[in-house]
Amino acid sequence: MNEHDSDTPLDQALEWCVRLQDAGVTRAEQAAFTRWLEADPSHSVAWQRAQQVWRVSGVAGNAHVAASSAQRQRRPRRFSLGLASAAAVLLAVSVLVLSPARWADYRTEVAQVRSWTLDDGSVVQLAPQSALDVRYSAGERRLVLHKGEAWFKVAPNPTRPFVVEAAGGDVRALGTAFDVQVLEDGANVTVTEHSVRVSRAGQQAEAGEGQALHYGAQGIGALRRVDPGQQLAWREQRLVFSDEPLTQVLQRLQPYSRAHLLLTDSSLAQLRVTAAVQAREVDAALQSLQVILPIRVTTVGPWLTLVRPVQR
Incomplete structure (x- = not known):
């Protein structure tokens, strides 16, 4: 060499x-x-x-x-x-x-999106590399999202609350359709129909249609308006980024790649990205980011992709 x-x-x-x-x-x-x-x-x-x-x-x-x-x-x-x-x-x-995710009731692999109809008639759709357990009882329909992201269309049943447990919090459906995404620092909740009640560590907040919030160790964050179609584009194998930090973009791309996506320099973490990509074309998406950002993408074998600063 x-x-x-x-x-x-x-x-x-x-x-x-x-x-x-x-x-x-x-x-x-x-x-x-x-x-x-x-x-x-x-x-x-x-x-x-x-x-x-x-x-x-x-x-x-x-x-x-x-x-x-x-x-x-x-x-x-x-x-x-x-x-x-x-x-x-x-x-x-x-x-x-x-890991409980290894033996979860419902799982998806890399770049795989799947839907199921549950026993009560509710529908769940899992994003890639996600894992979900169903723990229904006579008085409650509880689900545990161990990792990844899931969209729920809830069948009405006032006597049996529908609750999704994820990242240390509970999301209770109030007659609704909504999305929960598990992140390293907590979870995001996006509501597509009606409303939900989010509970974590003694705090509560409600989010309505077209709203989203984040919760984690710092508590429940403020409500924000979102475009559900953009936020949940993964359901159609698309990913849309609107002025998002590069570190978050890589986190959202990771479930579609068998290689570990590694950001080698923290100074790149907050670079802003606005783009729309096909979820199944992660490699092409990463390469295209080199055109709009001062980064260099290097593949090291089949299991590692490095995102580094451009050498000046």
């Missing part, structure tokens, strides 16, 4: 990650990696960062390197990285197996 092929040490380090994972890597390439690593202190820093990125992506991070004296000194470090990677994989597997 020519070390000048990439613009930054991190670029170079990530390329070395890819190359050194190849079972066919040659001794000459291993020696070239050693020379690159020792050529500049920034290379060592970049290599450590690349290993972290590699592990976050879910790919094994312990690359093959040459047995030079410098590399022999680094062996304990590589061994520890290997153990850390193995531990991370075991932890990820255990979390996957033990």
